[in-house]
Amino acid sequence: MTSQPIRIATRKSPLAMWQAEFVKAELEQAHPGIVVELVPMVTKGDIILDTPLAKVGGKGLFVKELEVAMLEGRADIAVHSMKDVPVEFPEGLGLVTICEREDPRDAFVSNKYNSIDELPQGAIVGTSSLRRQCQLRAQRPDLIVNDLRGNVNTRLRKLDDGEYDAIILACAGLKRLKMEDRIRSEIAPETSLPAVGQGAVGIECRLDDTRVRQLLDALNHQPTATRVLCERAMNNRLQGGCQVPIGSYALLEGDEIWLRALVGEPDGSKIVRAEIRGPIAQAEQLGTTLADQLLADGAKEILDRLYGNA
Numbered sequence: 001m002t003s004q005p006i007r008i009a010t011r012k013s014p015l016a017m018w019q020a021e022f023v024k025a026e027l028e029q030a031h032p033g034i035v036v037e038l039v040p041m042v043t044k045g046d047i048i049l050d051t052p053l054a055k056v057g058g059k060g061l062f063v064k065e066l067e068v069a070m071l072e073g074r075a076d077i078a079v080h081s082m083k084d085v086p087v088e089f090p091e092g093l094g095l096v097t098i099c100e101r102e103d104p105r106d107a108f109v110s111n112k113y114n115s116i117d118e119l120p121q122g123a124i125v126g127t128s129s130l131r132r133q134c135q136l137r138a139q140r141p142d143l144i145v146n147d148l149r150g151n152v153n154t155r156l157r158k159l160d161d162g163e164y165d166a167i168i169l170a171c172a173g174l175k176r177l178k179m180e181d182r183i184r185s186e187i188a189p190e191t192s193l194p195a196v197g198q199g200a201v202g203i204e205c206r207l208d209d210t211r212v213r214q215l216l217d218a219l220n221h222q223p224t225a226t227r228v229l230c231e232r233a234m235n236n237r238l239q240g241g242c243q244v245p246i247g248s249y250a251l252l253e254g255d256e257i258w259l260r261a262l263v264g265e266p267d268g269s270k271i272v273r274a275e276i277r278g279p280i281a282q283a284e285q286l287g288t289t290l291a292d293q294l295l296a297d298g299a300k301e302i303l304d305r306l307y308g309n310a
């Protein structure tokens with residue numbers, strides 16, 4: 001039975017393929033003799049490229065097909081950027097493993113300038129992330145933020161074609177794709193608080209698949225899992241999706257966890273920030289508590305309006 005291959009459902013983008021290959025290599029190293037196969041698939045999110053993601057239904061578009069494949073037994077696991085994993089899972093599936101985090105920061109990428117501060121008045125910055133747009137415009141209301149979709153290579157090509165003065169990407173994706181040299185500067189969390197789970201890779205499988213779950217155990221990185229679950233607990237309480245600018249970043253300091261988070265208006269005209277510290281054992285509770293604090297401090301009004309409840 002152990003010779004039965006493990007099939008990884010994956011999107012075909014270079015970053016998704018890198019992540020799937022990474023998990024395959026880690027599994028092979030942890031369990032010599034194991035057979036791991038990739039099952040590349042195209043998702044709706046890969047096809048609809050001309051509409052801002054926030055308008056076409058959000059992150060779920062990238063994972064639905066992979067989840068159906070697992071439920072139908074055509075694949076055993078799916079590897080995700082934690083940033084793109086929705087709050088809820090279909091019945092029978094769940095996130096069982098979180099691998100060690102890469103650099104969680106946003107990256108400033110440009111062919112002309114070294115940092116946000118160097119951008120001239122009215123410069124054009126490409127990003128489709130409301131979180132990045134909100135934080136950029138809060139500091140530099142003069143900047144023009146234009147939509148930028150597509151996988152990492154497509155986005156870099158659009159920058160090179162001269163459509164933008166600069167673009168913002170995740171450091172993690174660029175580092176994984178060996179394109180670190182494109183990073184002009186790493187943006188500090190104080191300037192651009194990362195997305196929930198940014199830089200971490202997570203693995204989803206059928207919850208009743210005990211064989212696969214045991215094999216995946218070796219890949220779990222507990223410090224990363226604690227941080228990401230804390231960030232996700234905060235986000236879940238806010239019912240955060242990618243239609244709203246939410247940033248969040250947890251760090252471990254000794255036996256404490258320090259969580260920072262923000263909710264803002266997409267145009268940067270308002271940002272509500274909060275932070276909390278507490279014992280690592282209460283990571284998820286702390287996330288929920290911080291979300292409640294944000295809501296009480298004004299995030300509720302922002303979210304109600306963005307979700308159309310007000």
Ligand SMILES: NCc1[nH]cc(CCC(=O)O)c1CC(=O)O
Binds near residue numbers: 082083152169173200
């Ligand atoms: N939304 C796409 C996406 N999902 C994960 C990453 C980067 C890698 C990561 O955060 O793990 C990216 C690209 C980007 O934001 O530049």
